[in-house]
Amino acid sequence: MNRLLWCLLLISTTIQTNAQRAGVYQFERNLEEESGKLPPLKVLKEEGIFQQDVLPELKNVKRSVYVFDKNCGLQFDNRAANGFLKDSYTIEIYFKFAALDSWKRVIDFKNRKSDNGCYIYDGKLNFYNFALGTRAPVRANEYTHYVISRNGKTKQLKMYVDGEAKVEFTDQNDEGVIDEDGVLNFFYDDLIVKEEASAGSVAMIKLFDFVVVPTEVKRSFIKLSESVLKKQTVAPITVAPAPLPVAQTNPPVVANERSLKETSLVLSGQVQNETTRQPVKQPTILVFNKNNVEKHRLKGTDEGLFKIAGEVGQDLYFMVEADGFFPSSIHYTAKELTEKSKNGTIFTLKPVMVSESIVLNNIRFAQGKPELLPESAEDLNRLWMFMRDNPSAEIELQGHTDNLGNFDLNLELSRQRVEAVKAFLISKGIVDQRISGRGFGSTRPVANNNREETRQLNRRVEFIIKKLK
Template identity: 25%
Template sequence: MLKSAIFSFCFFLIFSNSFSQNQALYYFDNGFEEFTKKYPALQVEGEKGEFIEEVVEKFGKEKRKVYRIPESSGLMFDNSKIKNFISGSYGIEMYFRYDDGSMLLYGQLFGDQLASSQGKYVHLVTTRNAKTKLVNVFVNGKLTMNFPDADDNMDIDNKSQVSFFNQEGTKTTSGAVAMIKLYDYFIDENTASNLFDIFQNDNISPNLNPDGVIKNLYFVQSLPILLPESSPELENVFAFLEQNPKVEIELQGHTDNQGDYNLNMKLSKERAEAVKEYLTKKGIKSSRIKTKGFGSLKPIASNAQEETRQKNRRVELQILKK
């Protein structure tokens, strides 16, 4: 059973060549429940905290629910409840803030940024490759540490419980968490740079390129469900349409060439529709937005490897009328 101190601040991993790519997503909008309802809820360790609402950087301008963690308490993911979810390479990702960076190993992770990051949300990812035993640690989208886990101290098996923030017998800091994700694959540096663009930028641009790929859109894997990280970019699209009331657009969905052609065509259309639904709920007239799905018909990068393939999974905005 894994109860590692390192997991007391959360991590994330991904194996880009894996055939199985499962993800458990926790955003706290529905308490400790998993976003897709496919995985078990997180469990409280120590004193139970409270859910509060606040604006979370990188998740948009509107308040959202986060979990406030008391001192020397935390959350736990029980891998033993899921058959073969994490059984080799894995990843743990978190967006959180800490009140006292002097506790546990934060100093090793954040270095000179320790004091300036205190009280602010930071993005932390750890990845472990089961074959090479290599561990990567990313902070705010950038690789800050990598090392071999020769003694398997960070191995997770089907009997493991993964603790976040809390370490038994050790005083740990209070804080708040807005997102936890778990993956059954490893993330290398090149893959990470594409996956975590939004966390690499110090500031989210208030302006939108009004004709082309809508950047920083994130969906549930293989589903047309937008993730909260998409909110800042969607807010930019909304602002553009609101400020230009005569503009009419077409949202064009695209996929890579993996999987069934017809399912990809359907998914690309539904993802474009998901973006439209967000905009119309904000007040943009439905008649101003057309949608179309192209599936894998119009790649903008090679489909030969995952690094470039993910560029083909996109939604484009085309202006039809100015």
């Protein structure tokens, strides 16, 4: 009998230790969590109002919702909640946006310090800048059942609309994890790119400290009326023992039919303006293998859409160009390429403007010398392509160093490094008169010189566009 009691006690303790927790915000004229165990949501910027709204998916009933203005959202204080949301979680929202004419922020994990996070873009779910889903039933002024979950062990991040998975990718860099600020922002614009927020209203937010399996996400959507219209305790939901594969559909793109028949992997995506997030018209995408041999060259659509054929198990290198933009280079490992082929990808291009400064972060020199290292080839070729494709452009190269060593020697070294880059461009056929140069030594740091990790940012070459047309 004693042994039986001990076993029962052990089982009970284990269940309590591994208990799954959930918090529910119903917006019944307040921002409180219904159990009182989690902190109330905080208002970001201007306070919204509570009003009765019709919920069409719930038999057109009326209930209280929280209405927020453009760029005025809500914040969950994870620190005040004692780290309730960690690297494994599920977030469920029932809300609507008034406008979906461009990028609209849904969730921000980095407290406005990063542009990465959850968006709705042109009716598609997007975790910028890692995965873009297919078109979903998301429309302006209509309520949407929106779910995002992340498995801390596998780092698999999934996004759902109306119970259906639309995006899935491996969040290797923890972009979907709350950072040291300890807050989660809803519906609020960031500080990087403006005008990416919409007015709207929210009827429910649920937070789970575990991964809700796809079948339960579907069931939650089907039983929305029970969740939204009735106050009830959230029952524990089974955690998936392993991530379940979800069939994905690639975004509509331009296909290379002959290549598709010969290969077994297809990468679909869109090229976008890095500043505005708008599609780049008719970009050119060049595809290389690891030996720098060109495999494909294709033209995107007026909407910046493309489809690239590849082979499973091979790395690919991309160079993306478009009129009015600085070329961009991207490398996907075989593993990354397989992942991206399931969900689609986004390439961004930086627009070029007169007086615009562009940093060439990957130009590398021998220690204390002006000799270019082999790893500089990629950025050097990008600069050459820009000069080749914009024959009227004139640039000024600017060299910079960290603050180690003699000031005057650093100043001279920065000038010599500028001359090395200029010599490369001339060797590729660019006319000398189109390139001027200056060395600034250690006088214009962009990062702290106290640590090697940040000193590297100061050892750089930039260029300023002096004339474009």
